[in-house]
Amino acid sequence: MYVVFIILSIIVAFIRKGRFSNIRYSRFSLWYLLILAFLIYAGYIVGTIMEIQFVLDYSYWIYFAVYVLIMITVVFNLHNVWSYILVVGVGLNFTATFLNGGKMPILQSALDMARITDNGQLYLSYFGATNQLTITNPYVMSLCKIIGIPLGVTGLPISAGDIIIAISIFFIIQKMMVVPQARKATPQERLAYTDQLKYTSEFNLDEIAKATKDTPESFVPPVISSKTASKLDDTQNNLQKNKKSTYDESLLADDISSKKKDNIE
Numbered sequence: 001m002y003v004v005f006i007i008l009s010i011i012v013a014f015i016r017k018g019r020f021s022n023i024r025y026s027r028f029s030l031w032y033l034l035i036l037a038f039l040i041y042a043g044y045i046v047g048t049i050m051e052i053q054f055v056l057d058y059s060y061w062i063y064f065a066v067y068v069l070i071m072i073t074v075v076f077n078l079h080n081v082w083s084y085i086l087v088v089g090v091g092l093n094f095t096a097t098f099l100n101g102g103k104m105p106i107l108q109s110a111l112d113m114a115r116i117t118d119n120g121q122l123y124l125s126y127f128g129a130t131n132q133l134t135i136t137n138p139y140v141m142s143l144c145k146i147i148g149i150p151l152g153v154t155g156l157p158i159s160a161g162d163i164i165i166a167i168s169i170f171f172i173i174q175k176m177m178v179v180p181q182a183r184k185a186t187p188q189e190r191l192a193y194t195d196q197l198k199y200t201s202e203f204n205l206d207e208i209a210k211a212t213k214d215t216p217e218s219f220v221p222p223v224i225s226s227k228t229a230s231k232l233d234d235t236q237n238n239l240q241k242n243k244k245s246t247y248d249e250s251l252l253a254d255d256i257s258s259k260k261k262d263n264i265e
Contacts, residue, residue: 089164114148114155
């Protein structure tokens with residue numbers, strides 16, 4: 001069932017212009033535990049079909065280990081709301097499975113709803129390692145496989161946890177493969193953004209422009225009077241004279257030092 005939903009999710013993601021390469025942008029931790037869980041689960045199914053004694057003796061704990069690895073992986077990847085919903089779905093199936101001996105109970109009503117007429121023998125021949133047909137009331141019956149989906153030749157009994165897990169997987173794959181494209185801003189949004197740019201620090205540029213228009217004299221550099229200009233010229237001349245005097249004194253000192261050196265020789 002989950003494989004079908006994963007394939008369907010990938011197809012929908014491709015229709016929405018998703019790519020496998022986008023998965024690398026997703027933060028997915030402990031992915032190797034998920035692969036390990038899948039390998040253990042595959043070995044568990046094969047071992048049950050081949051009636052390997054070790055697998056039959058420890059089927060409960062092998063399947064328990066698969067659930068634990070899956071749960072750890074999911075818990076360490078709670079990046080969006082669908083991850084939390086996935087935890088709920090896995091938890092519901094975990095509860096129904098291991099309170100009933102390590103296999104998910106299938107009610108007869110689910111077989112009837114799915115229009116399975118062979119008493120579930122065909123279904124159990126493939127999934128009997130993890131499911132069991134029950135005629136009594138199992139523990140937490142509402143969490144067991146009490147719903148059936150007719151699929152033509154056969155049917156598919158499912159639980160509430162299966163539905164939650166399938167929906168969560170679908171949306172998680174969409175989020176991982178489909179990256180939202182940048183949307184072009186509307187004229188109203190561009191105008192609002194431009195208005196925000198009018199503010200520099202604590203000053204509104206519109207207010208500054210208005211003040212410049214109303215009182216231009218406040219923003220014009222002051223005009224220097226002739227008296228002030230004359231004082232500035234005198235100051236500049238004095239600085240030049242002082243600089244020249246200092247330079248002459250330096251030359252005189254060098255000349256005296258040179259003559260003393262010649263007399264000594």
